[in-house]
Amino acid sequence: xxxxxxxxxxxxxxxxxxxxxxxxxxxxxxxxxxxxxxxxxxxxxxxxxxxxxxxxxxxxxxxxxxxxxxxxxxxxxxxxxxxxxxxxxxxxxxxxxxxxxxxxxxxxxxxxxxxxxxxxxxxxxxxxxxxxxxxxxxxxxxxxxxxxxxxxxxxxxxxxxxxxxxxxxxxxxxxxxxxxxxxxxxxxxxxxxxxxxxxxxxxxxxxxxxxxxx
Amino acid sequence: xxxxxxxxxxxxxxxxxxxxxxxxxxxxxxxxxxxxxxxxxxxxxxxxxxxxxxxxxxxxxxxxxxxxxxxxxxxxxxxxxxxxxxxxxxxxxxxxxxxxxxxxxxxxxxxxxxxxxxxxxxxxxxxxxxxxxxxxxxxxxxxxxxxxxxxxxxxxxxxxxxxxxxxxxxxxxxxxxxxxxxxxxxxxxxxxxxxxxxxxxxxxxxxxxxxxxx
Numbered sequence: 001x002x003x004x005x006x007x008x009x010x011x012x013x014x015x016x017x018x019x020x021x022x023x024x025x026x027x028x029x030x031x032x033x034x035x036x037x038x039x040x041x042x043x044x045x046x047x048x049x050x051x052x053x054x055x056x057x058x059x060x061x062x063x064x065x066x067x068x069x070x071x072x073x074x075x076x077x078x079x080x081x082x083x084x085x086x087x088x089x090x091x092x093x094x095x096x097x098x099x100x101x102x103x104x105x106x107x108x109x110x111x112x113x114x115x116x117x118x119x120x121x122x123x124x125x126x127x128x129x130x131x132x133x134x135x136x137x138x139x140x141x142x143x144x145x146x147x148x149x150x151x152x153x154x155x156x157x158x159x160x161x162x163x164x165x166x167x168x169x170x171x172x173x174x175x176x177x178x179x180x181x182x183x184x185x186x187x188x189x190x191x192x193x194x195x196x197x198x199x200x201x202x203x204x205x206x207x208x209x210x211x212x213x214x
Numbered sequence: 215x216x217x218x219x220x221x222x223x224x225x226x227x228x229x230x231x232x233x234x235x236x237x238x239x240x241x242x243x244x245x246x247x248x249x250x251x252x253x254x255x256x257x258x259x260x261x262x263x264x265x266x267x268x269x270x271x272x273x274x275x276x277x278x279x280x281x282x283x284x285x286x287x288x289x290x291x292x293x294x295x296x297x298x299x300x301x302x303x304x305x306x307x308x309x310x311x312x313x314x315x316x317x318x319x320x321x322x323x324x325x326x327x328x329x330x331x332x333x334x335x336x337x338x339x340x341x342x343x344x345x346x347x348x349x350x351x352x353x354x355x356x357x358x359x360x361x362x363x364x365x366x367x368x369x370x371x372x373x374x375x376x377x378x379x380x381x382x383x384x385x386x387x388x389x390x391x392x393x394x395x396x397x398x399x400x401x402x403x404x405x406x407x408x409x410x411x412x413x414x415x416x417x418x419x420x421x422x423x424x425x426x427x428x
Contacts, residue, residue: 001376001377003335003373003374006371009374014270015384016385017272019384020374021266023389024374024387027241027396027406028265048266051242052235052236052277054361056228056235057362059361063267085239087240090409093412094412097421100415101416101417102416112417133238135239140361143366145275145357147354147355148270150267157220157223157238158219159217159219161215163215170233171231172237172398174398182240182404187386187414188386190390191409192398193405196402197401201313202316203316207308207312
């Protein structure tokens with residue numbers, strides 16, 4: 001096996017290290033965060049760091065890196081308190097990636113990428129119309145990660161929308177039915193297919209599939 | 215589209231809400247965390263919350279939920295400072311899921327699941343032999359998330375091992391070549407296939423694939 005120690009990693013070329021360390025923790029979620037400023041300027045940006053924080057209350061988090069953060073997303077969230085999280089689907093990967101381009105401040109990525117703004121139930125921030133799973137979120141708190149000067153933003157899920165056909169009777173959303181993408185590293189877009197879903201594991205009992213009959 | 219508000223979500227049955235909110239943020243990484251206590255008792259447990267924190271220094275994080283945390287993983291990490299993160303591959307999903315069963319404290323999940331311990335380069339914690347991407351990690355810090363009493367653990371990546379053939383010349387690890395899994399919700403295991411990888415996005419320029427020729 002190839003082996004890198006921490007000092008090997010430290011001495012790597014910067015871009016090589018970014019590619020390596022961003023891909024070694026496994027697949028990441030693929031979402032578009034959309035916001036609107038107080039002066040009605042919209043903004044949408046690809047994020048690979050959105051993750052589950054808790055179910056009750058329903059909360060998610062994401063990491064902001066000061067060096068790579070889309071400039072307007074965090075400013076708008078702090079200014080207005082609201083943002084939306086929209087799944088990236090297999091048909092949207094080029095548009096989603098294009099949102100990472102450094103546009104001028106007064107240009108909305110919505111206009112530049114073909115992604116469409118959608119407003120639902122009087123929520124302040126725009127959703128991405130093309131997304132088939134989307135959430136309206138409210139800023140709750142932030143935690144400064146001292147080790148590398150990044151920020152974990154924690155938010156409440158206030159609205160959740162999805163295409164009805166992707167939900168199982170027990171609440172679970174089957175993401176491959178939605179065409180949701182996973183991100184490999186910084187710039188790889190992968191389409192997952194469900195292999196299996198298992199019932200609660202118990203000591204000494206064989207794992208049972210939700211789908212396969214005994 | 216199906217729509218849940220925050221009060222709808224709050225009033226859901228607990229298990230239904232767990233399934234729904236754990237799947238709505240998108241795919242999660244699929245890893246086994248392995249530890250060893252001071253008294254040489256090993257432990258391995260499935261985690262879907264490992265995520266990238268930063269590349270320089272190379273760090274990852276994961277969320278511990280007090281109600282669902284495997285009891286020994288965190289105790290061993292605090293006691294010894296070390297743990298390993300091992301990718302779950304397509305051939306290991308049943309064994310990985312079985313590690314979530316509540317075994318007695320003096321039973322190692324390694325013995326119960328067919329996952330094998332492996333010790334590399336004198337690192338204190340065991341790796342999972344079957345994993346083709348694995349990291350030796352050192353505890354750095356923890357952040358108490360006040361909103362739901364969970365903990366973000368931040369750790370340094372001190373060793374990184376992987377099968378050489380999965381690395382691109384620019385450092386990136388192609389996870390579908392490794393057979394790495396993504397997790398859908400709490401108990402769904404999906405196998406991603408790379409659709410494309412894109413070069414750095416620039417305003418007004420068409421997105422360029424790493425693979426497709428113009």
